Amino acid sequence: xxxxEFSIRTYFDTGSEFxxxxxxxxxxxxxxxxxxxxxxDIDGVNLxxxxxxxxxxxxxxxxxxxxxxxxNGEDFKCYFPDQPIPIRFERQGRGRVKMTxxxxxxxxxxxxxxxxxxxxAKAFFEKMATLDPQxxxxxxxxxxxxxEEFLGG
Numbered sequence: 001x002x003x004x005e006f007s008i009r010t011y012f013d014t015g016s017e018f019x020x021x022x023x024x025x026x027x028x029x030x031x032x033x034x035x036x037x038x039x040x041d042i043d044g045v046n047l048x049x050x051x052x053x054x055x056x057x058x059x060x061x062x063x064x065x066x067x068x069x070x071x072n073g074e075d076f077k078c079y080f081p082d083q084p085i086p087i088r089f090e091r092q093g094r095g096r097v098k099m100t101x102x103x104x105x106x107x108x109x110x111x112x113x114x115x116x117x118x119x120x121a122k123a124f125f126e127k128m129a130t131l132d133p134q135x136x137x138x139x140x141x142x143x144x145x146x147x148e149e150f151l152g153g
Contacts, residue, residue: 004042004108004112005041005042005044006041006042006113006116007039007040007041007042008038008039008116008117008119008120009021009039009120010022010036010037010039010056010124011036011037011038011050012024012056013037013053014029015029018036018037018053021036021124026130027131028131031131031132031135033055034055034056034057034058034128035053035055036053036054036056037051037052037053037054037056038052038060038063038120040101042099042106042113043106045104045105045106047099047100047101047105047106048101052083052102054081054085055081058081059080059081060121060124060125061142062080062087063087063117063121065078066078066087066088067114067117067149067150069089070089070091070114071114073091075088075089075091076088076089076090077089085102086100087100088100088105095109095110096108096109097109097110099113115150115151118150118151121146122143122147122151125139125140125143125146126143
């Protein structure tokens with residue numbers, strides 16, 4: 001069976017441009033509402049891009065919650081933190097999951113998807129731990145949770 005292709009990157013909105021989160025040196029304008037977007041391409045389908053800019057810290061938490069729901073045998077639906085854009089994770093059987101953002105969707109291997117999302121989520125949470133020292137432990141706890149649940153850590 002062919003492996004799925006994933007390209008997942010997080011970007012911060014600096015006010016004048018979007019900068020890839022892992023390259024951003026700070027400071028963040030606001031650590032409570034972290035603006036930016038998640039670029040999410042799966043098998044050539046662009047599910048999310050700069051047109052979906054929102055609060056990326058909350059969005060990553062929502063995505064991880066969706067992953068946890070699917071792992072616990074339950075479908076998941078929510079909306080972007082500050083827009084009426086739906087996000088859905090739906091079990092498809094045989095280890096496959098359908099991920100939908102707005103009107104675009106892909107159905108892929110659950111383990112591959114969650115590993116790809118988990119790698120970027122963990123990196124994002126660890127970056128936030130350096131940019132938001134007041135909540136450092138909270139970000140590290142989220143990173144550890146993702147590592148343990150989806151990355152075999």
